[in-house]
Amino acid sequence: MNERDNRESWFSEHPGNLKDELKGRIENSLSGFLRGCLVGLLVLLQFAIIIILPFILQNVTIYFYIVLEIFSIILVLNLVNDNRSPSYKIAWICIALALPISGHIMYLLWGKPDSKKKIERDILRIMRHGFSYAIHDKQTEEEFYLENPSQRRISRYMSNEGFPLYKNNQIDYYPMAEDVFRVIFEELEKAEHFILIDFFIVAEGGIWDKLYEILVRKIKSGVEVKFLYDDFGAMIRTEKHFKRKLEQDGFQVRVFNPIHKYTDKLYMNYRSHQKIIVIDGNIGFTGGFNIADEYANLVERFGIWKDNAIRLKGEAVWGLTITFFQMWEVCGGYTMVDYNKYRPTAQFPESKVYCQVISDGPANNPNNPIENIYKQMIYYAAEFLYITTPYLIIEDDMKEALIAAAKGGVDVRILTPYIPDKPHVKLITNYNYGYLLKNGVRIYEYTPGFLHAKTIINENSGVVGTINMDYRSFYLHYENGVWICNNEVIQTVKEDLVSAMEESHEITYEEWRSRPFFMKVKQAVLNMFSTLM
Template sequence: MENDMEAQREKRPLKHLQGLKGRVQNSLSGFLRACIVAVLVAFQFAILIVLPFLLRQYASLFYLVMELFGVFTILALTNDSRSMSYKYGWLCITILLPVSGNIMFALWGKVGKKNKLNRRIKSTIQSVDRHLEWHPEVSDEFRKKHPVSSRMSRYMEANGAPISKNNEARYYDMGENAFEDLFADLERAKKYVFIEFFIVAEGAIWDKMHDILKRKIEEGVEVKFLYDDFGALLRTSTDFAQKLRAEGFEVEVFNPIHKYTSKLFMNFRDHQKILVIDGEVAYTGGFNIADEYANLVDRFGIWKDEGVRLKGDVVWSMVVTFLELWAVCSKNEAIDYERYRAEKTSIQSDMYCHVLRDGPALDTRSFVGSMYKQMIHYAGEKMYVMTPYLILEEAMIETLLEAVRRGVDVRIITPHIPDKKHIKYMTEYNYGILLKNGIRIYEYEPGF
């Protein structure tokens, strides 16, 4: 397997010529699809902006309605439980664009809490969480062994993330190193494979995975494949899902891009990366199914996304996490979870694990964001952070500065080559206050 990956890297120029026609067709079809959506959305925005000029004879009445709309917006933001940065963002939009800004807030301002998909996710999670396994004896044991860390553990359990023991984990500092083991584990699949990723791109990595999965389906292995529509935009053909279904895959697409502004939840995406094999092995991390994550193509220099391979009791939480969103997208909550339970693990270890899930459907307060703050708060000597985006709220900045004042050695690594230039500017904007207060910041020069 390692030789195969090395051969692919050595033949990068040739790889781009293979299947070039199909790649170009996929890119063009995705580009046209994106353009059509953009034109339709722009047309509707134009109507929203031009409408006041067409109603000039009713200007007084129209602007009275807009003033009332503004009052509604302020009241709605005041009562919203989300962060102040979220509220300030919408206030700036409605102040700068008093007409279209208020209309945009009416369309999208409550997307995170009120849209139909979000409500369905919350309802499904509430019914599915009963399938998680809780181990009070493990919680007590962990509390006695690790009294400080157990505070965070209790918080995680209170937010639906049970602790487990008897686990093994293999860490990959580069995504490209994970694929070799991942493909080998797929070859050993006997019952089922669950796949959930944000980005899916047709290329060498997908071709390899696709070939293995097709063979496994022919052998009777059940394959469920869930991906985000926005993450696959421009990276797959328009009939990608249909072709997979014809080959025996079970496929669901999360939150398809819609042409109507009221349904254009561009930022309501599924960023989970999960791959589970027979309930015995699970992969997660930052890598997606695309060639850049294996450094087979050069997009932004050397791509550094990490991953982890899990075995043991923790895998069941990964199974439940996948099936939660699968039930939402398939609109089928009558799933027999016991079908997917593996035999009791033979692993005996003191590795304790939680599986954290977060998102607007779970809690607008951001459970994972709170966890980061707690980890920083409990840091005693050092805290090293590596992140592609350093976009910080005021509360997070203050938490970091408090750690420095306690004498904690805080270091942050960000990429030197960005994937989005405007995000790079925002990241660098945050450098000033952090550097001024003693936080050391480094950039990963080889790439992203």
């Protein structure tokens, strides 16, 4: 039986639910856990050394505290003159006041704007190579502006940030990750030239078993497979020699930001949260899902896991290809790639589905284009604005934008999980409800389980991708998404979100106010550290 017969046989025999076809499991790697613990201990050691210094140097304690006071003044002056958001500055001042020793250390490691400037400059320099392949078609832009004058400003902003506008696209939207994985398997089987894969979390299990089996066969048939993943996202859920085994099987593998590499600066806190699959330059996938069985509900962790994704076929796939190779080159140092080898191999039919592939990361701080794109989508909404996010930890200006939209008559709704994956982050998410609810924003909790989808849509356009509505996505993670302008696609996404809200619980302001007193206290304390979560 040849490869094509194998493919057709498997899919003809497995037409139904993935849960009936693949055996889900959760595996944890002891070596990965120990590696994480070791790095964590090294970080804690940095804190401990300075914290115990006053006790070791008792005779000079007064001088130590004088120096500490001087550092506090310098920290406050730095923050006051920083061009980042007011809520960011206030949070760091509170941390420094509440934790006079460790708070200063945390600021030096996490918050100081120039603490990682050299690393970020190097990353931006490498990424500029990728942007040189992002060709802007002026004719497409002018055509789009004439057809969609209300979207001219936001589209032009994205173009000026290096994200070209593409037409001639076809987009299929998938409301659950199990829906998209079946299509991914089918499309991978058709690959003839190359496959590009980039994920935050890679976990061994039923999904990985099937994906791995397909990729190994494709490599043996001559298909080039480049596989990129985040070290933190994979180390606990994969075996000790995971990378080495893949390389022995013919994969080209790179790992983003090994967690032990920058323990002195905690750059390990900056992760690649991107999710991208590109097949022959013609088909692309992105969304909130990762390569793990819980995302496809093969195993249950937090009730029903709702994610979403899109399959993109058309000119915009080139934007996903560029985003992939930018991160690939960042992980490879100074080894540059000829992107032209990975251009689309198909001709795409004419289509009025316009897209711009967006990406972002901490190297851009504090001027993050994705956060500005989200704000503009809020500002330009006239009829409705629907958002799904597993974490709602937003700054004051974003809250004010949402409230201004609601008070202006826009139907503003936010959908978050009922069952959280991180209870402490759920507390801060809930804490952020109050001001929004009081001022007309409607908030729903997805009662079947954990909602992990990352979506924002208004009546004209939307973004589906990897971006959470929180500080970590806007400032600490490398993210990606696809901005879509097409009424039919937006209507499909809207119908899914409305359906999810119908099986969710709408939180009222009175309900939020009546939460237990002890919960309010915990939320107030945790909120002080919201920029670190």
